[in-house]
Amino acid sequence: MRAILVEQGGGPEVLAVRELSDPVPEYGEVLVRVRAAGVNRRDVWARRGQFGIPASGLVPGSDAAGDITAVGPGVVGWQVGDRVVVYPATSCARCESCRLGRTNACTVFSPASGAYAELMAVPVSRLAAMPSGITFEEAATIGVPYLTAEEAWIRAEARPGQVAVIWGATGGLGVAAVQLARLRGLRVLAVTRDEDKAERLQREGAQETLLWDGKGSLVAEVERRTGGLGADAVLDPLGAATFGQSVAMARRGGVVVAVGATTGSRAELELREVFTKRLTLVGAFLGGAGLLPRLLGLFSRGGLTPVIDRALPLDEAAEAHRLLESGQVFGNLVLTP
Numbered sequence: 292m293r294a295i296l297v298e299q300g301g302g303p304e305v306l307a308v309r310e311l312s313d314p315v316p317e318y319g320e321v322l323v324r325v326r327a328a329g330v331n332r333r334d335v336w337a338r339r340g341q342f343g344i345p346a347s348g349l350v351p352g353s354d355a356a357g358d359i360t361a362v363g364p365g366v367v368g369w370q371v372g373d374r375v376v377v378y379p380a381t382s383c384a385r386c387e388s389c390r391l392g393r394t395n396a397c398t399v400f401s402p403a404s405g406a407y408a409e410l411m412a413v414p415v416s417r418l419a420a421m422p423s424g425i426t427f428e429e430a431a432t433i434g435v436p437y438l439t440a441e442e443a444w445i446r447a448e449a450r451p452g453q454v455a456v457i458w459g460a461t462g463g464l465g466v467a468a469v470q471l472a473r474l475r476g477l478r479v480l481a482v483t484r485d486e487d488k489a490e491r492l493q494r495e496g497a498q499e500t501l502l503w504d505g506k507g508s509l510v511a512e513v514e515r516r517t518g519g520l521g522a523d524a525v526l527d528p529l530g531a532a533t534f535g536q537s538v539a540m541a542r543r544g545g546v547v548v549a550v551g552a553t554t555g556s557r558a559e560l561e562l563r564e565v566f567t568k569r570l571t572l573v574g575a576f577l578g579g580a581g582l583l584p585r586l587l588g589l590f591s592r593g594g595l596t597p598v599i600d601r602a603l604p605l606d607e608a609a610e611a612h613r614l615l616e617s618g619q620v621f622g623n624l625v626l627t628p
């Protein structure tokens with residue numbers, strides 16, 4: 292099979308297509324022909340060898356959608372030809388958290404790799420049926436972005452009528468967060484650095500957009516738009532550059548959700564704001580495997596449509612990473628092996 296193999300961590304140019312031997316499904320696994328693979332920020336970290344993700348010998352990619360081409364021994368309930376979405380992480384599949392579908396609470400939970408390839412051997416615990424009415428490209432963008440965004444709103448206990456600020460709103464995670472916030476009846480203030488993208492954000496469900504130059508503070512602007520109160524929930528995938536502001540713009544009793552660290556992993560914040568405003572700081576890291584079928588149901592009923600910036604062939608994985616890192620992408624990028 293053809294696959295992207297990173298032999299040594301580095302820039303986008305290390306994403307080279309190689310001919311690898313076809314994987315063989317073991318006990319409890321199926322072989323999935325990948326029709327589309329989502330491109331996520333984690334794939335960039337993996338490519339660089341950042342955050343303890345070993346780059347060498349890695350086939351990147353966590354999100355995939357495709358069809359089953361072979362079934363390993365011991366597999367019940369899945370057949371050749373079934374269209375599937377691959378859950379983007381692995382866990383022990385035995386502990387209580389795993390049995391309840393809260394796989395991201397498992398002690399050995401870890402985002403998975405291997406989607407930038409024509410074939411993947413996948414344990415059935417990571418399969419979900421692909422809804423009808425959506426394309427493989429769309430299905431491949433649901434895992435990491437929507438699981439993370441939905442988990443963030445669950446962790447924030449977000450309720451209808453509350454005000455949510457979403458940093459990085461034009462990225463894959465950001466657009467997913469805007470759409471899911473609209474479904475929850477939140478009033479969304481979406482932050483973008485690009486005035487041209489404001490209208491598109493409003494189409495996806497942001498009532499208001501805030502323009503950010505990458506340096507200045509939006510705290511006063513959020514206060515102004517919320518009658519001096521601040522936001523009930525702030526979703527922060529950016530980290531170092533914004534987390535201090537996220538804490539400052541949260542209202543009394545509000546929640547700040549850390550969902551990433553695109554601008555760096557060490558943040559400065561005013562602890563006095565945390566205790567005097569009785570803030571809750573939480574993290575969201577993907578969502579449990581039990582959440583995926585529930586999310587997929589939202590797409591099958593036509594309630595949500597993923598936003599795909601563009602689909603590129605597998606050979607252009609390097610270009611996909613360049614685009615992602617340039618910040619020019621609106622929504623998601625996918626690779627089609």
Ligand SMILES: [Zn+2]
Pocket residue numbers: 382383384385386387388389394397398399
């Ligand atoms: Zn487990």
